[in-house]
Amino acid sequence: MTNPKNMADDPSSSLERWETQLRKGGLTLAVLASLWEGRLYGLGILRRLQASADLAVSEGAIYPLLNRLRTEGLISSEWVEAEAGHPRKYYALTEIGRRRVRDLARVWTRFAGGLDVLLAPIKDDTSTGDPR
Amino acid sequence: MTGDNSASRTLDIYLRQVRHGLRGLPDDEAQEIVNELRSHALDRAGGTLTVNSVDATIAGLGSARELAGAYLAERMAERVEATRSPWLILTTVWRLAGLSVRAFFACLISFVGYATGASFIVTALLKPVFPDKVGCWVGTASHPTFSIGIVNNPDAHEIMGWWLIPFCLAIGALVLWLTWRFGLRAVRKIGQSRAAILRKGDR
Numbered sequence: 001m002t003n004p005k006n007m008a009d010d011p012s013s014s015l016e017r018w019e020t021q022l023r024k025g026g027l028t029l030a031v032l033a034s035l036w037e038g039r040l041y042g043l044g045i046l047r048r049l050q051a052s053a054d055l056a057v058s059e060g061a062i063y064p065l066l067n068r069l070r071t072e073g074l075i076s077s078e079w080v081e082a083e084a085g086h087p088r089k090y091y092a093l094t095e096i097g098r099r100r101v102r103d104l105a106r107v108w109t110r111f112a113g114g115l116d117v118l119l120a121p122i123k124d125d126t127s128t129g130d131p132r
Numbered sequence: 133m134t135g136d137n138s139a140s141r142t143l144d145i146y147l148r149q150v151r152h153g154l155r156g157l158p159d160d161e162a163q164e165i166v167n168e169l170r171s172h173a174l175d176r177a178g179g180t181l182t183v184n185s186v187d188a189t190i191a192g193l194g195s196a197r198e199l200a201g202a203y204l205a206e207r208m209a210e211r212v213e214a215t216r217s218p219w220l221i222l223t224t225v226w227r228l229a230g231l232s233v234r235a236f237f238a239c240l241i242s243f244v245g246y247a248t249g250a251s252f253i254v255t256a257l258l259k260p261v262f263p264d265k266v267g268c269w270v271g272t273a274s275h276p277t278f279s280i281g282i283v284n285n286p287d288a289h290e291i292m293g294w295w296l297i298p299f300c301l302a303i304g305a306l307v308l309w310l311t312w313r314f315g316l317r318a319v320r321k322i323g324q325s326r327a328a329i330l331r332k333g334d335r
Contacts, residue, residue: 041175042175060194064203064205067161067165087171
């Protein structure tokens with residue numbers, strides 16, 4: 001449980017914790033979305049997340065997550081003899097996965113859109129300085 | 133040929149350790165995980181393993197124990213959510229016990245909780261069989277004691293009679309239910325804390 005006193009004492013660490021939780025929550029959506037345009041292998045997904053969404057996911061986290069998404073039937077996997085000279089395991093969205101990522105994206109967009117409206121005055125304040 | 137022998141040996145040792153840590157998973161699934169990690173190491177190294185590339189890969193993946201733990205936590209949390217079976221929850225916390233202090237205590241509390249709940253139920257079931265020996269026993273004023281179950285103390289006297297049966301059944305069921313809820317929550321928490329560990333993005 002979060003201790004309010006600690007949060008007040010160390011705002012930067014509480015902000016960091018909050019950001020980590022936020023990123024964790026969005027990770028499943030991000031991984032599924034990275035496969036929307038076509039199949040990718042593990043390192044390819046990591047690079048896509050980093051390049052497109054500034055999401056630096058640890059290598060030790062992505063593979064267990066991919067394994068779970070596969071057993072849940074949201075993605076499928078296939079070993080392919082790649083041009084790199086060794087086999088690579090490619091992941092692709094299944095039909096269920098495509099439906100799930102659409103649903104998740106709709107929820108996320110609605111949530112983020114609503115929050116954006118709420119945050120608009122704060123964004124204006126941060127660009128012009130605190131009026132107090 | 134995938135690079136120098138020393139690098140290959142280091143990677144093999146690491147992958148063997150991961151494989152060992154995955155013994156809770158089906159064999160084919162565990163082997164496929166190891167194959168994928170080897171492929172990842174080769175991708176990261178551009179196809180040719182070197183000592184530096186293997187070191188960097190292992191640093192990125194984390195220790196073999198942590199990595200295997202993340203796989204187990206993700207998979208087991210999912211299976212537990214699907215069935216919510218008390219036996220599966222108990223075996224899951226047992227398998228996760230070595231991963232962290234939290235998991236160890238979750239395992240300990242689960243075992244104590246199930247044993248306590250079961251002992252109340254057994255006491256209730258034994259009461260009709262041994263009505264004079266099973267009870268809620270209180271000692272004397274000079275030697276105050278309190279216990280529930282079978283007691284070999286001639287000075288103690290029984291205070292609950294046949295009410296012991298509903299009392300023990302209710303307490304036993306409550307303790308078992310609380311332990312089940314605790315185990316379910318612990319598996320979820322362990323799964324969440326070990327999966328999806330993110331670094332902050334480079335800015």
